[in-house]
Amino acid sequence: MRRRKRRRLIQEIPQASLPDMAFLLLIFFISATVFGVEHGLPLVLPSAKRSPRISVEPTEVFRIQARADGTVMAEDRVVQVAEIETLLRARNATRLARQQSELIVIVEIHPDAAYELMVSILDQIRAAGSRRVALRSLEE
C-alpha cells in the first residue's frame, strides 16, 4: 500500500523574504556607493580676450618663489611653506588698516620644482584668504 503524499502545492510565490532581500541589497549599495565628490584648489586663469593687461606697483605685490631644490622664498628671504599664510595675513592686515587694496600674490615656480610644492603654496595662499593670485614660471 502506497502512502499518500501530504505535500500540497504552493499556489503563490512566497514574498515574505522580499523586504529582507531589499534591505540586504540596500545595505550593500549604501556601503559600496561612491558619490564622487571632488576636491580641488580653484584658480581663475587670465584670458587673452577678456582680461586686459594691468600694471601694478611693486608695493602691491607679494612675491613667492619656489626653487628647483624645493626652497621657497617669500619677499626675497627663505621661508618654510607653512609660514606663508602668517606672512601674507600680516601684510594684508597692515594694508587693510591703511585702507589699501589686498596684495596681489605672484607665485614663481621653477620648471624643475615639484608640482606638490606649487599646490602647498597655493594652499597657504588660500588659507591666508588671498584671492588675487598669478602663476609664473621662474627663468631657468
Add this chain to the structure above:
Amino acid sequence: MRRGGRFRSTIRALDHIPTESMADIAFLLLIFYLTSAILRSETGLVVDLPRARNTLRQPREQIAHIWIDKDGRAMINDLYVEYEEVAPILAAKLRENPDLIVAVNTDRRTRYRYMQRALEELKKAETVRVSFTTVPIPSGP
C-alpha cells in the same frame, strides 16, 4: 457622542508599528542608490595626488579632467594626448559647456614644467576656471 460631559475619542490607538510599507521604502531607497551610484568612473592615469587643506568641493557634472602622470604624460577621456592636442579638445568641450571647470589631476612628483605646458594649453583654449585636484587633508581638532 457625548457621555458624562466628555467626548469619546473615535481614534483607536494602534498597538503595533505598521511594517507593511517597509518593503516599499526599502525598494524606493534601493532604486535611488542604483540610479545614483557611480559604477564606472573615468580610469585615467595612476597619479598620486598632492594633499591640501583649503580645498573646495567641485560640481562633478561640470568637470572635464586632464591627467598628468609623474613622467609628464597627459591623458584626456582615457586617451593619451600630446600637449598640443589639449587646447582643441578642451575648446570643443567649452563650446558645449562654457561653465566647464577643467580639473587637472597631476601627480605630486611631476615637474612644474609639464604643468606649465598644460596651463599654456588651457589658456589657448580660453579655459578660465581651473581646479588643481587634491586629496583633502581632514581638519584636525
